[in-house]
Amino acid sequence: MGVLLNRAEQEERVADIGDGKQAVAIGPRIVASGGFELLYREGMTLIEEVAAYLDGDGRQDSKLLPREASFLYATESMRLTTRLMQLASWLLLQRAVNEGEITAENARSEKSKVKFSATPSERGGPGFDHLPPRLLEFIAKGDRLFDKVMQFDALERGKMPELDVSVANGIADQLSRLKAAFGRPD
Numbered sequence: 001m002g003v004l005l006n007r008a009e010q011e012e013r014v015a016d017i018g019d020g021k022q023a024v025a026i027g028p029r030i031v032a033s034g035g036f037e038l039l040y041r042e043g044m045t046l047i048e049e050v051a052a053y054l055d056g057d058g059r060q061d062s063k064l065l066p067r068e069a070s071f072l073y074a075t076e077s078m079r080l081t082t083r084l085m086q087l088a089s090w091l092l093l094q095r096a097v098n099e100g101e102i103t104a105e106n107a108r109s110e111k112s113k114v115k116f117s118a119t120p121s122e123r124g125g126p127g128f129d130h131l132p133p134r135l136l137e138f139i140a141k142g143d144r145l146f147d148k149v150m151q152f153d154a155l156e157r158g159k160m161p162e163l164d165v166s167v168a169n170g171i172a173d174q175l176s177r178l179k180a181a182f183g184r185p186d
Contacts, residue, residue, distance in 0.1 A: 036098060039152060043091045043145055047084045050138050054081070061132040069127030076135065080142050082117055087142075087149055089114045094156070108157070116146070 054077055062073045090111060097107045123139070 036094060036152065039145075039148055040091050040095055043084075043087055043149070046138070046141055046145060047088055050080060050084060050142070053134060053138065058132070058135065061134070065130055065132075066127065069130035072125065072127040073131055073135065076131065076139060079117065080135075080139055083142050083146060086114055086116050087145060090149055090153065094152070104156075111153070116150075 058077065062070060062077075065073055093102070093107045093110050093114075096102045097104050102110075
């Protein structure tokens with residue numbers, strides 16, 4: 001079910017871009033589309049998989065680790081669990097908005113209370129190479145899910161996510177090639 005915006009919310013989603021022109025924020029529509037359902041299912045599936053692993057095979061895997069890696073396993077599994085619970089809160093709030101259970105404004109207010117823990121900029125250190133491959137896979141999936149949720153959150157708030165410089169340069173390069181191919185000066 002899509003998000004229905006009242007007139008005030010629709011006007012809020014329109015931005016003045018100069019010269020009397022206005023741009024409509026498409027982010028909320030993207031968030032309300034089927035793309036969110038895929039993200040929601042991906043997130044909830046990951047949460048279930050991680051919980052099953054940590055309660056089952058992960059316990060056995062952790063017992064086989066050297067002491068340094070065992071401490072790191074506990075740290076990383078706690079970080080992952082915390083991050084996934086924060087993401088679950090965001091996903092559940094967004095789903096409630098999409099299903100009309102709460103307003104977008106109420107969800108934004110509640111989402112502001114969810115403080116996402118920072119992704120460690122550099123993973124590693126003593127024992128990291130000894131962590132079970134399955135845990136490392138879950139950590140990577142959790143980081144990717146976090147990035148997707150942050151992009152959706154920015155879109156939902158009507159903000160464009162920041163482009164990676166290499167992506168922006170690639171787009172600029174492609175635009176330059178198109179202009180050259182069609183003989184249009186800058």
